[in-house]
Amino acid sequence: MLNTEPNIADPDGFYAALIALHRDLPPERSALVNARLILLLANHVGDAEVLRQALEAAREE
Amino acid sequence: MEMRLDYVRSPDQDAAAPVRHPVIVVGAGPVGLALAIDLAQHGVPVVLLDEDDTLATGSRAICFAKRTLEIFDRLGCGGPMVERGVQWHVGRVFFGETLAYQFDLLPEAGHHRPAFINLQQYHVEAFLLERARALPSIDLRWRNRVADVRPAAEGVSLTIETPDGRYDLACDHLIAADGSRSTVRRLMGLETHGESFRDRFLIADVRMTAPFPSERWFWFDPPFHRGQSVLLHRQADDVWRIDFQLGWDADPVAERAPERVIPRVRALLGPEAAFELVWCSVYTFSCQRMERFRHGRVYFAGDAAHGVSPFGARGANGGVQDAENLAWKLALVVQGRAPDALLDSYGAEREAAADENILASTRSTDFITPKNAASRAFRDAALTLARTHPFARRLVNSGRLSVPAVLERSPLNTPDADDFAGGPAPGAVCADAPVRVDGRPGWLLQAVGDNFVVLGFGAEAAAPGAALAEAWPVRAVLVVPPGAAVPGRRDLRVLEDADGRAWARYDAKPGTLYLVRPDQHVAARWRHVDPAAVGAALARAAGRTSC
Numbered sequence: 001m002l003n004t005e006p007n008i009a010d011p012d013g014f015y016a017a018l019i020a021l022h023r024d025l026p027p028e029r030s031a032l033v034n035a036r037l038i039l040l041l042a043n044h045v046g047d048a049e050v051l052r053q054a055l056e057a058a059r060e061e
Numbered sequence: 062m063e064m065r066l067d068y069v070r071s072p073d074q075d076a077a078a079p080v081r082h083p084v085i086v087v088g089a090g091p092v093g094l095a096l097a098i099d100l101a102q103h104g105v106p107v108v109l110l111d112e113d114d115t116l117a118t119g120s121r122a123i124c125f126a127k128r129t130l131e132i133f134d135r136l137g138c139g140g141p142m143v144e145r146g147v148q149w150h151v152g153r154v155f156f157g158e159t160l161a162y163q164f165d166l167l168p169e170a171g172h173h174r175p176a177f178i179n180l181q182q183y184h185v186e187a188f189l190l191e192r193a194r195a196l197p198s199i200d201l202r203w204r205n206r207v208a209d210v211r212p213a214a215e216g217v218s219l220t221i222e223t224p225d226g227r228y229d230l231a232c233d234h235l236i237a238a239d240g241s242r243s244t245v246r247r248l249m250g251l252e253t254h255g256e257s258f259r260d261r262f263l264i265a266d267v268r269m270t271a272p273f274p275s276e277r278w279f280w281f282d283p284p285f286h287r288g289q290s291v292l293l294h295r296q297a298d299d300v301w302r303i304d305f306q307l308g309w310d311a312d313p314v315a316e317r318a319p320e321r322v323i324p325r326v327r328a329l330l331g332p333e334a335a336f337e338l339v340w341c342s343v344y345t346f347s348c349q350r351m352e353r354f355r356h357g358r359v360y361f362a363g364d365a366a367h368g369v370s371p372f373g374a375r376g377a378n379g380g381v382q383d384a385e386n387l388a389w390k391l392a393l394v395v396q397g398r399a400p401d402a403l404l405d406s407y408g409a410e411r412e413a414a415a416d417e418n419i420l421a422s423t424r425s426t427d428f429i430t431p432k433n434a435a436s437r438a439f440r441d442a443a444l445t446l447a448r449t450h451p452f453a454r455r456l457v458n459s460g461r462l463s464v465p466a467v468l469e470r471s472p473l474n475t476p477d478a479d480d481f482a483g484g485p486a487p488g489a490v491c492a493d494a495p496v497r498v499d500g501r502p503g504w505l506l507q508a509v510g511d512n513f514v515v516l517g518f519g520a521e522a523a524a525p526g527a528a529l530a531e532a533w534p535v536r537a538v539l540v541v542p543p544g545a546a547v548p549g550r551r552d553l554r555v556l557e558d559a560d561g562r563a564w565a566r567y568d569a570k571p572g573t574l575y576l577v578r579p580d581q582h583v584a585a586r587w588r589h590v591d592p593a594a595v596g597a598a599l600a601r602a603a604g605r606t607s608c
Contacts, residue, residue, distance in 0.1 A: 004450035011455040012424050015439070019427060022435035030435040057450065 002053035066114045066190075068204040068224055079218060079229035082108045083395050087207055088239035090117065091182065092363030092380040094189035096236060097199050098136045099388030102511065103579075105395050106198040108230070110221065112206035112244070116190070119340040120266050121182035123296050124374035127167070128465040128490060129381045130174040131506055131581070138192040139174070142185060146178030147295045152277040154459050156444040158284055162454045166462060171562045172493050173504040177462070179275075179296045182377070210235070210248045210359070217358050234391060235359045238384070243365035249356065253368065255349025256423065259309040260430050262371075263343050265322050268300050269336035279459040281429075281444055285328035290429050290459075292372075293329075300339055303329065304371070306429070313343040346370050348419045348426070355408040360387055367415040372425040372460035375418040382465060383411050389511065389579035393603060403604025406473050414466030421461040428458035465490040468582060475576075475585035475598040484568035484575075485583045491516075491575075494563035496540065496556040505540070505563055508556050511579045512536050513602070515595060518564060519571035522590055523548050535599060540564065578602055 008014050021037075022030045042051055073080040084100060086093045089111035097107045125133075125146065133139035150167040153160060167176035193199045208227060209220035217235040221228055237245035246253075278293040280286070289306035296302055305325055307316055315321060322341050330336060350367035354360060363380030387407045393399035431437035446453035467489045468474070474487035485491055494505045509516065513535040517523060523539055538554045540563050541547055547555050558564050567575065576585040576598050585598035600606045 004446075004452050006452045006455050008452070008455070012421070012458065012461065015428070015443075015456050015458070016424055018439060019432075019436045022433060025433075025435065027434050030433070034435070057446075060449070061445075 002050050002057065004057070066111075066116075066201075066203045068114060069202070070223075070225055071200070071202055073230060074223065074225060074228040076228075079231045081216065081231040081233070082106065083232065084108070084234045084236065084391060085110065085217075085219065085230065085232040086236045086238055087111075087245055088237065088243075088363075088365070089186075089190070089201065089203075090238065090240060090363070091122065091185055091189060091377050092384050093236070093238035094186065094193055095132065095136060095381050096238060096362065096384035096388055098138075098189065098193050098196060099385060099511075100392060101193075101196040101198045102136065103389060103392035104198075105392045106200070108200045108202065108232070109193070110202050110205040110207065112204065112239075114203040116186045117182040119183075119342055120264075120296060120300065120302060122185070122374075122377035123179045123181055123294060123302055124378075124463075125178050125180060125185065126374060126378045126463040126465075127172065127174045127176050128463075129378045130178065131493065132381055132385050133189075134174070134507065135385075135511055135581075136189070136192060138188045142180055142188050143174065143178055145184055145188075145297050146180035147275050147297060148175040148178050149275045149277060149295070150176040151274075152279065152459070152462075154444075154447070154457055155278065155280040155283060156441075156447075157282050159448070161281075161444050161447040161457060164454070171495050171560070173495075173506065174493070177374070179294050179302075181296055181298075181300070184297060185377075207239075207244050207248065210245055212249065212357055212359050214357065233358065233395065236362060236387065236391075237359060237365045238362045238380070239365050241364040241368050243361065245359065246351070246361065246365055249359065251351060251356065251361075253347075253349040253351050253366075255347055255368070255419065257347040257349075258345065258370065258426055258430065260426075261307040261309060261311045261313060261316070261343055261345055263305040263307055263311075263316055263322065263325070263341065265303045265305070265326055265341045266296070266300050266339040267303065267326055267336040268298070268339050269330070269334065270299055271301065271330070271334070271336075273301075281440070281459075283329075286325065291329065292459075301336075307343070311343070313345075316343050317341055348423045350412070350415045350419060353408055354383075354411055354415075355404060360391075360404070360407060362387060362411075366411070367419065369418050369422040370426045371422075372429060373418070373422045373462055374460070375422055375463045378463040379414065379418045379466075382414065385580045386411055390604070399603045400605060403473075406471060406604060410466075410468045410471050410473075413468065413470060417466055418463075425458045425460045473578070473584060473602045473604065475594075475601055477586065479586070479588040481568050481586065484566065484586070487583050487585055489583055491577055491581045491583060492566040494566050495559040496563055497543070497559050498554075498556055502559065503556070505556065506581060508538055508554060509577055509581055510536070511581075513579060513599060514538050514577040516540065516567075516575040516577050517590070518567065518569035518573040520545065520547050521572035522574045523550070523553060540567075540569070576602065 292304040362383040584602035
């Protein structure tokens with residue numbers, strides 16, 4: 001089951017790190033970094049059902 | 062509203078030699094006035110200088126946080142401000158056409174003061190001024206501009222410019238609460254350092270009777286102001302603050318013109334809305350601070366010491382906490398009851414607090430104004446996910462609203478040796494709770510007051526008051542369950558825990574004891590009474606020992 005309740009201890013600190021990751025990167029490099037990040041996190045999650053739910057939630061309007 | 066404050070010639074201007082005062086405060090804004098009142102209440106006479114003869118022009122700071130109101134309560138003017146202000150605790154965040162989510166800043170009952178009131182800065186200053194005028198030990202001098210500052214090891218001398226010409230003054234301690242363009246800072250050749258943001262914002266204050274509730278509404282990319290953000294707040298007197306993000310390329314002079322402002326307001330309110338434009342201003346901001354807030358006998362407080370973005374209401378609220386932090390320390394030192402070293406802790410504590418406010422407001426600004434395509438994508442992702450997924454609401458940042466700093470690294474704290482699962486840790490400000498005093502309803506913070514206090518829970522915690530009072534003016538306050546038997550001692554103030562909230566908020570057990578500073582921050586706490594430990598913590602909190 002995909003957990004969409006708050007689960008990050010310091011959300012502002014995490015968000016700041018995420019933005020810092022992209023500082024000074026050209027757009028195509030940013031897109032690549034994001035894609036790599038998604039693949040790393042997806043592998044960590046592993047569970048096929050959770051990944052399917054996440055893919056679905058990401059596409060929802 | 063404009064209030065004239067008359068220049069009156071002071072006898073100091075006719076003195077043969079410069080008159081020396083214990084404390085001079087420069088700047089009669091919210092921070093300088095709060096500091097002067099606090100010092101006067103602690104028994105220290107103050108000369109308060111201001112270059113102007115009016116209160117703030119325009120609404121300026123409008124959001125006053127719960128902690129600030131508790132401080133104003135202690136200063137004797139919180140009540141009328143809360144009555145006059147607009148109370149609020151709910152914020153709504155919109156993205157495009159729809160609501161992304163809403164939040165509640167004070168979801169639980171049992172607090173005397175609301176999460177926030179919105180009240181124009183000139184009203185706040187007027188209430189503070191009324192209180193200051195009632196205190197004979199405050200000597201207010203309008204149209205007294207600092208023309209020169211000469212700091213020295215043994216004191217500070219000043220040259221003051223008035224409508225009658227110049228005169229000299231001297232003091233033991235000088236406090237610069239003279240705003241972001243501090244004259245004292247400039248005259249001393251000191252600087253602030255930090256980050257400036259390449260963005261411009263328009264404030265439009267409009268008077269209208271509108272159907273909006275008393276809430277904070279924040280729009281990202283709304284249909285009436287595409288590509289930018291807008292913030293709406295209700296103030297007193299049916300005045301509404303609308304804050305439009307304009308972008309860096311906006312012309313700050315042209316955007317202030319009513320013919321440019323009115324269509325923007327109309328786009329938000331609709332073509333039928335009737336409103337009157339009261340005040341507008343175009344501003345930019347920086348997040349910055351001085352490296353040190355104490356320079357010998359000169360102390361910087363409020364905007365003179367630090368600047369933040371307006372998102373989070375951390376400017377004036379942070380400044381009033383500076384004032385409260387400095388007042389009691391200065392009073393003890395001036396009265397010879399604490400060593401000069403105590404004043405170093407003002408810098409250590411408030412520089413750390415400024416860093417916290419700067420970090421929070423910088424992060425809000427980075428979220429509101431993305432600096433590149435990737436940060437914009439993350440912002441929009443968080444905003445769209447927030448509609449259905451609770452985790453994303455924690456990532457959306459339209460301002461992290463002012464909460465009192467936890468002075469966790471303060472040299473005045475005695476770290477916990479006993480186990481606590483909750484309650485205010487050393488450095489944190491005391492929590493309020495409903496209590497009964499002599500059978501009548503009251504509030505815990507009002508009973509704590511502005512001295513060093515040992516705050517005990519249960520009759521088991523009644524011991525140390527009298528023993529300590531001989532060595533140090535500490536008051537003992539005891540919180541007991543309703544109807545509990547207590548020792549009938551005159552030196553003990555007994556509060557009944559009206560509905561169990563006080564014990565819960567302090568993670569109290571019978572015998573739990575908190576040592577509280579005059580600014581209502583916790584210095585130390587224990588599970589059992591140990592007079593020697595309390596005495597040591599008290600000496601440390603008063604700067605009399607260092608560990």
